[in-house]
Amino acid sequence: MSLPELSLGWLSLPDASPTELIYAAADAGFASVSLRVAPSPGDAASALSAQPQGVREVRAALAATGVRLAEMGSIRMHGPVPSxxxxxxxxxxxxxxxxxxxxxxxxxxxxxxxxxFCDLCHAAGQFGLRVAIEFAAFTSVPTVEAAYALVTACAMSNAGLVVDALHLERSGGTAAALANIPAERVFLAQLCDARVKRPSDAEGLRLEARTDRLDPGFGVLPLVDFVSALPDSFPLELEVPCMLAAPISAGVRAQQIAKRTRHFLSLLPPLDEQSSIALSLQP
Incomplete structure (x- = not known):
């Protein structure tokens, strides 16, 4: 099968600097990356957007490698109006x-x-940006249905969803539920795998999402159904923070993620069989 474009999410290499991540991604053959550009309200840590020299270094690294910045991380909404x-x-x-x-x-x-959310969409639209809701069981938008309902209520053209394989499963969602979302409203898909046992509370779910995922094919998530529910050749962002991989250097870890993901994708059914799977997921 033709492999989709792969992007390396910043959370996969949480200890790498933005430029280290870009060069590691380029060496491993990723087409794009995500970076954490914005701070959280009240966060004492200096975000990339507040570091002019860091921004210049990132710009130079992107230009030198040909790697694109696919998405700029999250805007956390829990208090101040985003804009x-x-x-x-x-x-x-x-x-x-x-x-x-x-x-x-x-x-x-x-x-x-x-x-x-509408305020953020309006603000982002001034810069030509789309806004993708990341639903997760430990947030105020816990399911894919809740996220799509918010996108529909907002009714702005740059409003959509990011679908994360872990969050979909941990929130009780299914590939069939994903297949019900109009393809044009799915802006991003994040791929990973996970252990059998679901954490029992919100803090456990948050900790798993940020530190304890597995590479595709190394866990139990129904990833064949997940990928089959996406549009053909839909780009995939690898978001696989893994505590077991903490001792591994950024470059080696990026190579490992890329190799394992490409191997997993190479084992998927042919596109015509995937289409049959996707059709079977429709209501």
Whole structure:
């Protein structure tokens, strides 16, 4: 089968600097990366968008390697109106070539959740960016259905979803539910695998998502169905933070992720069989 374009998510190499990640991704054959450009409200850590020298180094690394910045990480929504603080980060992300920003939503009040999401979409649209809701069981948008309902209620052309194989399964979702989402509203797909046991609470789910995933084919997630529910040759972002891989250098780890992912994808059914699987997932 023709392998989809692969992107390396920043969370896969959490200890690497942005430039280290870019060069590691390039050496491993990834076409693009994601970077954490924006801070969280109240976060004391200096985000990339607040480091002019860091931005220059990232720009140079992208140009030198030909690697693209596919998405610029998340805007965390849990208090201040997004446009009151995130415009500089959106500007930097867009200037580096990002196409998409992630909305990670913790706002509990339903009307403010919608208002803030629409505000972010409007702000991002000024920079030519799409906004993809990342649903997760430990957020205020826990399921793919809830994310799509928010996108529909917002009714802005740059509003969509990122579908993460781990979050889909851990939230009780299925490939059939994913297949019900219009393809044009699925902006990103994140691939990983996971252990059999589901964490029992929100903090455990968050910790698993950020530190304890597995490479594709090394766990139990129904990834064949997941990939089959995506549009043909849909780009895949590898988001595989793995505590077992912590001692491995960024370059070696990027090579490992790429090799294992390509091997997994090479074992998938031919495209015509995948299409049959996808059709069988339709209601």
């Amino acid at each position: 009151s603080w995130c415009l500089p980060s959106l500007d930097v992300g867009a200037s580096l070539g990002a196409e998409t920003v992630i909305a990670l939503i913790y706002e509990s009040h339903s009307q403010k959740r919608l208002d803030d």
